[in-house]
Amino acid sequence: MGRIQLKQVQKKFGDVEVIPPLDLEIEEGEFVVFVGPSGCGKSTLLRLIAGLEDTTSGNIEIDGADATDLPPAKRGLAMVFQSYALYPHMSVRKNIAFPMKMAKMPEDEQNRRIESAAKALNLTDYLDRKPGQLSGGQRQRVAIGRAIVREPAAFLFDEPLSNLDAALRVGMRMEIGELHKKLETTMIYVTHDQVEAMTMADKIVVLQAGVIEQVGSPLELYRTPRNKFVAGFIGSPKMNLIEGNEAAKHSAHTIGIRPEHIEVSTTEGQWKGTVGVAEHLGSDTFIHIHGIEGCDPMTVRTAGDVPVKHGDTVFLTPNPSLIHKFGADGLRLA
Amino acid sequence: MGRIQLKQVQKKFGDVEVIPPLDLEIEEGEFVVFVGPSGCGKSTLLRLIAGLEDTTSGNIEIDGADATDLPPAKRGLAMVFQSYALYPHMSVRKNIAFPMKMAKMPEDEQNRRIESAAKALNLTDYLDRKPGQLSGGQRQRVAIGRAIVREPAAFLFDEPLSNLDAALRVGMRMEIGELHKKLETTMIYVTHDQVEAMTMADKIVVLQAGVIEQVGSPLELYRTPRNKFVAGFIGSPKMNLIEGNEAAKHSAHTIGIRPEHIEVSTTEGQWKGTVGVAEHLGSDTFIHIHGIEGCDPMTVRTAGDVPVKHGDTVFLTPNPSLIHKFGADGLRLA
Amino acid sequence: EEITIATVNNADMITMQELAPAWEEATGNTINWVVLEENVLRQRTTTDIATGGGSFDIMFIGAYETPIWGAKDWLTPLNDFADDADYDLEDVFPLVRNGLSANGNLYALPLYSETSFTFYRTDLFEAAGVEVPTAQPTYEEFAEMAAKLHDPDNGVYGTCQRGKAGWGENMAFVGTVANAFGADWFDMDWNPQLDSPEWNAAVTYYVDLMNNSGPPGASANGHNENRALFKDGKCATWVDATSAAGDVRNPETSSVADKTDFFQAPKQVTDKGTGWFWSWALAIPASSKKVDEAKSFLKWATSKEYFEMVGESKGWVAVPSGTRKSVEEDARRLEAAPFANTIVEAILSVNPADPTRDPVPYTGVQFVAIPEFQGIGNYVGQQVAAALAGQSTVEEALANSQKFAVREMTKAGYIK
Amino acid sequence: MATKASRSSARLMIAPAVILLLGWMIIPLGMTLYFSFLRYNLLQPGLAPFVGWENYYWFFTDPSFTAAMWNTLVLVGGVLTITTIGGICFALLLDRPMFGQGIIRIMVIAPFFVMPTVSGLVWKNMFMNPVNGIFGQIATGLGFQPIDFFGQIPMASIIFIVSWMWLPFATLILLTALQSLDQEQLEAAEMDGASWANRFWFIMLPHLARAITVVILIQTIFLLSIFAEILVTTNGGPGVATTNLTYLIYVSSLLQFDVGIGSAGGVVAIILANIVAFFLMRMIGKNLDA
Amino acid sequence: MARAVSNKKKISNTAVAGILGFFMFFPILWILILSFKTEEDAIRAPLEVLFGSGWTFDSFAAVQARSDYFKHFMNSVIISLGSTLVGLIIAIPAAWAMAFVPAKRTKDVLMWMLSTKMLPPVGVLIPIYLIFRDLGILDSRIGLTFVLMMINLPIIIWMLYTYFKEIPGEILEAARMDGASLRDEVLYVLTPMAIPGMASTALLNIILAWNEAFWTLNLTSAKAAPLTAFIASYSSPEGLFYAKLSAASIMAIAPILIMGWFSQKQLVRGLTFGAVK
């Protein structure tokens, strides 16, 4: 249950090709995250899978059966929307019961499932409230509850946490992760949040302009980005990309080095620069350094609190084994 | 210019005392950040200072003069709102000019200031646009521009970055920091974002339920939180708080140890536990470890990618010099 | 100066409106015309005059209001016209003058007067082989004729009569039918008589007649609607105002001008009150501040010269009829409107002071000249219309009417 | 937001409107109330003696009174039913993607701009007249007996005309409301397996509840005093078939010029209207807060 | 996110909606056609009217000859614009106060205002008439403007209130921080921002005032009589009158119809009375 295959799926809105023909396989039980810049087609892809949009060409198979022309309700998928899309006039209980009511499930079975979902999601005390009386995180959980009770073949999440504040986001992220472990159902998850993508995914799909740039596990993408786009997109603070002489030394058009892979010293090192801003987080320090050829500013991240301040001269040394090399076409070399 | 003193300021909404009588001094040129959980009264405090709410009792002095009953316009403060509160029907130029127009400043002086603010904020090319045609970051800058031109005694910011996306937030954060360096005007800044508070503040005010829990520099709060609340509130991931036997060993009711101050080893260490979730960010790994007495789960943060996974047994060793001790009343010991 | 005239949208008044610029040019005054439908006009003018609103300088009012309002001094007396040799008030039929006077004062000058008679279509009578009555027929005979002439498949209805509710609309006709059937509104003690068998017979007759030989939707038709239907050739007979004759016989406005002739309105158990009496006249409210200009206009608009003007510009057949002897005897009029004599005779034969078979305390043929009549007449009119439309029975309609009339008369203090 | 200064200026700013409306309500209302206790007939000027409750007695015992109450109810209820249901249907239809939506919307809302008098006259003469009206001519052309609308089904005809005028209003409000429905909610329901009927019943209709109450409130305000349409078409008849409370008061005070009874009727109507208002306000108040 | 829909579906939607729209619009279309016919043609069978007869401007000429259209038109314009303007001037501060400084009773005050609109006009006509007589403003534009302003004031306030509610209070606070006085705040910030809302309020009010037929008929005679009075004189026939009635009707409704059409987007936007959140 929950194997999804896209075969040459293409989507045009009018004359605009938003998704050029694209192949993608999602294995049963996998947690797949779609990331990419705004407007790259993440939502569209998800909606194609859900059946909320028709494909222009190509096929979508769910568990081996062609689902291209099935209506959304028949695909056995559940979707959690960015705005939760709870029914504002129904109580939490009714919201969760709705898909079962539509499926004409017997009342007692409905109640059983509502209870168990509510318990799993810590919603038992709120079952009789309306969505308007819930906090963001609770609403989010109701939306998930509504999806769970259907026991779908796969869950589709479209930026489900983007409306929550940072603290809550961390909590919900872990809850969804645990849910996935428990249910072992396929999940497809759209986000533009680095941390979410890295921590939750079994497999990340990086999209740009409807084209898949790379598919792989989070650490694969972190360690071996296939091109400059993926390299810049994955990791925070962003990878420093250096062109010109320095790159030529590595016989590449561009080299990349992540901020956490650079050593700072006040006395000696490979590159010399001046501190612009130093951000002291207590646990880490982000130092933005100017004056280094081919990359301005260069960002460095060091653990703990480093006593540097604006205007200091510092020396940087990249970890040579962690330098990424890219050709003129932006693709990774070797 | 810019010294603000709150003396026994109290605020009730109806019968609810949102701010119990409170004293606070803000020195000239300081960058003060208010943090605290949602609903703790941060915005209310800011609005009291701005004059947008009446104090129930107590006095507010600005530069030594009593401003308690002055209307907002007369206090010489500028405020940047969470939603920017730009005038949508005016061009950027007019938005920035508005406070000067209200002050009946001569036209040429107005223009001079607009030009210089626009230059400082990189807005020169957008002066004739309406706010609706600007991106979030640009809007933010217009709001700041509108505040700057008045040369106020102090700037008040109420979560000014919370509507921006993560990447933009980093940029704007640095810009505001640089602005403060340049203008050297008092700034009061409300946020619930850890990183913002730590990186921008000269002085952080931690609030809980209208009460000031601690006032101090970011690193002071990070290193020597006055109580458990502050300890848990500052730092991300949160400090691990351990009660019971382990704490007793340090003759405290509770001990706290930050995730980044614990060493992980697969072979030996002070505490032994099993990995629950391991979040691999590439640059760091957050490991949530179960089975340690007095604290479940315990969170550990290690640099780089540590190859642990769910179910592994690991050993932890806290850095003994960085252990925080708290009494039964929650206050820091020694 | 600017004067304001409230008028009803009847053809003769519209003509006056068209000709009025002559007066405006001659005197340098201007006129604001307020043209309204009859019911609305009556309501507006009554409100204005009763509250002394002073919005109008001249009003078109009828034979019903004039004596009542005059008696209350709401109108400016016009006795000085009697001394105006130019104007020649003596030329106006005394019957009409009396109808517009109260307490010996003249309160309005008539534009036209009317009684009712039967319009009929000569061609249709001939085609259907119906004999045209030579003397006053009975309503029974009239019903038979109508039934024979009724041919709805060809768009011709046996008879068109007023059905639209209102004391000045359907009750004008129904009132004369009631008179003919021997009914009256009140007995000598002002007790309403609407539940009498005579009323029942009259209204039953009316409803049956209209249902058997009338057009569909008759309960919405008033004088103007019927006139339009008749002129359009859709009616074989029509008992209505003589003042419409000119219009119906005017080839420029009517498709049946040369196929129409007239006979008296039918009688039944009596011939008293079988033709109504009405005149439309111009009066000056006491609240007017421009009496001189208003009088000047009044004089112009009802003078011999005015009728001359209408005759010349609109044709002598279209001249307002039934007020001035000199006009009715004018050769040009007689030539264009050979029926004029019939009309004058009919008008002069009416006696509003003795309208019914049995003696009554009131004057007025199709109305009762007391202020309360409007309300009662309207209500009864509504009830009769309901009976006509089949919304209620004649018995119910009359029972309701009687109840209402008793109530109103009690309220007004006639019945102690 | 609320400081002392702003609260006092708020009071100052709301004052003109409140004072005007209070005056507008109290002065005529007071006079009406006063008149309702006088024997006051415009046609009998001079003395207007105080008669206590007599006018109320006469008004309540007016044979048309019960009918007028009933007619008011039928008229308001009928039009509300037709316009709300029709409005929902129209809104659903217009909400769908189509070509020339602008033009079609213009056609649908056009009747809202037509004067009541004009619309009464036009329907009465050009359409519902059994001889020359279009309906009559079509019926005759097809060999049917034309319907005498204002004679046989007077109330239905009035309801029809008034509904024609108010349907666009209901459609507009409901359409705007429908367009504000979060599309994701509908899609969620679709994912949840809801058929179109289910989506309408469980999602759209509840979403429209607020708009429907507003439609009902605003229309009731206007429909309670429907007058011009009746005046130009049926004059309240035949009989009292289309006499509503407003028209009955009109008859008393402006056709019979009995200001006393008319005023008593006015007071009764005001009380009734306020009872209706009270319930409507409560309903809508609740709905608007939510 | 609007779902993409196939053209076939769009065409069938268009057809159904088009037919319904046509039926709603037909009466207006029909009088437009009749107004260009002769009286004789106007009462012929529908198909003959359409295809078997010529076109003429006579009816318009006849109507204009009989009643001075432009005088009535100007009265309508002045009265409806005037009442709207005065209404807005009174309503804006009131709506501001209710929207931005809500007190416990605000809702009740609003509802009370609305309930004054439920006063049946006939019930208070005579008192108003007498008052107007005594003030000497019967048949004056001022008097009529005042009455129409009063009867529509609750609606204006309500619409503005719901519209103001949508404006974030922060913006007004920002203005206050920027040194704006209350007057500046309303004048420079609130009013311009609420322009779309005020436009639709004004539009609706103009329509209501334009079409108001009870007060305008009863309180005017000649000088101030607007188009409702103009049309009232055609309400009963003298002879054949369909073409003239049509022409007069078209003349009476055309200005507001055209205005309504051109501004329908504006109108629709504000016509929600808080029904849409």
Ligand SMILES: Nc1ncnc2c1ncn2[C@@H]1O[C@H](COP(=O)(O)OP(=O)(O)OP(=O)(O)O)[C@@H](O)[C@H]1O
């Ligand atoms: N119904 C539609 N009609 C036309 N274009 C559309 C439609 N829906 C989406 N698009 C376009 O398709 C492209 C992809 O949109 P999509 O919503 O999938 O992006 P996304 O990756 O989800 O972006 P975001 O991160 O902002 O949500 C965009 O350029 C968008 O403008």
Ligand SMILES: Nc1ncnc2c1ncn2[C@@H]1O[C@H](COP(=O)(O)OP(=O)(O)OP(=O)(O)O)[C@@H](O)[C@H]1O
């Ligand atoms: N106008 C008001 N009337 C009544 N209570 C209010 C009002 N404004 C704020 N409060 C209450 O005062 C408390 C403090 O609110 P405040 O907005 O200052 O919190 P905050 O710290 O800014 O929270 P957040 O981080 O969510 O913005 C809250 O409990 C809030 O409910």
Ligand SMILES: [Mg+2]
């Ligand atoms: Mg998206």
Ligand SMILES: [Mg+2]
């Ligand atoms: Mg806040």
